[in-house]
Amino acid sequence: MYQASNISFRVRDKIILRDINLSIEPGAFTAIVGPNGAGKSTLLKVMAHEHTEYHGDVTINGKAARNYSPKELAWVRAVLPQTTTVQFTFTVEQIVMLGRHGHKATQKENAAILDEVMSLTGIDHFRERNYLTLSGGEKQRVQLARVLAQVWEETVYPRYILLDEPTSSLDIAQQQLIFSLAKQVCERNIGVMAIIHDLNQAVQFADHLYFLRGGKIVASGEAQQVFTKSNIEETFCCRVNVYHDPCNNCPYIIPERTMQQPLSISSKR
């Protein structure tokens, strides 16, 4: 279990997160949705222990994140950012291999892991290519392969992957591919937490859903149960209608066309 309890975070006197409680279960896909500026990325950075000046506790498998060394953290959690800029010319294979940086493994073990994650993400046929010459979708799949390589080994303890809007600049096929892969790896005793912009995608893939607004959790729970008109409207200040898609057996929303000012819901911050 990856748990955030009573997390508050402020930059100078601006409160970014207040009293957040959140947990990621191994084997499950947890999604966080919310409008721009809700504090989603900050929350992910606190969870990843990249921001350390927070109040409250982040515990990973029962041990406080503060008590992990950077290397030990790398053994239990990996992070996929929105975009990664690489300054120098590395090959695809070298980038994926960086996911193994903190591990003590033989070259042979690493090579085996590399082969598995690269074929899973469908990048093994261009492993020798220069990373800088890839398309956006290919780059993100390479980064996903790197993240998977980091937590791929089966261990006695569960591992976690944190995804920060990993598909924000990809086409829908690539978006579906990235989330399907993330969902698929949950089976390996891996817990996934993803920040997702597209609400329909969030409810399609997530087991648990958190609605974040103004640094606070507005609603949370089993994805299909909390995916309601009122929760979405309160979080996003936008009128929506919720329908049911019989093909995926999953709810979906269509925002209402409106000519008026955005719905204002008590802007208490």
Next chain:
Amino acid sequence: MNLALSIREYRTAIILTALGIGLVIAILLSLTIGAVSVPIADVAIIILQKAGLFQNIAVDSMHEVVLSTIRIPRIVMTILIGAALGVSGASLQGLFRNPLVEPSLIGVSGGSAAAVVIMIVFGGFVIQADGWMYTILLPVLAFAGGITATFTVLRLSNQTGRTNIAVLVLTGVAINALAGAIIGLAIFYADENQLRTFTFWTLGDLGGATWDKLMIASPLLILSSAGLIFFSPTLNALALGEAEAYHVGVDVEYTKRVVIFLSALAVGVSVSLSGMIGFIGLIVPHVIRVSFYADNRLVLPGSVIGGALLLVLSDIVARTVVSPSELPIGVVTALIGAPFFIGLLMNAKRKNEL
């Protein structure tokens, strides 16, 4: 086993070996050339005799003296300085994820040179020039000056715990200007004799090598260069970005501190021996990256050998073109380096590798 595959597996070792062979050839060449030309066979025998072999073979005693008191210490110093400058440039570029960074940009060279010049001009009031204290104190001061300048630059470019690269580059420029002004001010108070050393400190000079100086400086240069090579895999992870490097298990702040400390040590000691030699730290890592690939496990050791190679070759040119006089080494490194570098850049631009 597939030949192409095994070449790929060992390519780093192959490239480094080839560079090493090039360096050995350049060293032998450099030892034969000079005011007195020593045949290559004599060079080889004298070196082997130093290692305790072939004691019964007689060689020209003048050749022996020229080599063991002048050329060998000079070449040892040239190799160590070239290597130190190359590897610190490569490490700092990797650390700051910026191909424009070189030791002088973060103030190391300027700070070292300023400290040394102050010592030379005003130090005479405190301790005797040419005494043993002087020999020890100069590298120490050069290091102190270098690291003070670097940490000032780092401190100023620190933004909520992270290094802001744009601010870093700009403060580096400012600190360098300040160091230049301090050198200029010191020169103003310098006497005739000290003035002559001005070119030495700003353009570099490898002529001052003695075994005494090397005894103190070489352990520092070897340890700092070797220490930097140790960070190659970590610098690879840093190529993803600081946050991403932290995610894969790198202690980023520790890495920054140690890499900067070791670079400042390497460059500071180099400056105390030979003055400021520009360009090596900037171009050698680029040449390795553009000619081969950017994996720091190649680029760092490659810059050690490549830096030494470039400096040995430049030194041959500096000693021969205006013989019996000598060109400042910094002039030659730039003269050889710049056109070669531009050629490589154009080539890389065509192939879209930058």
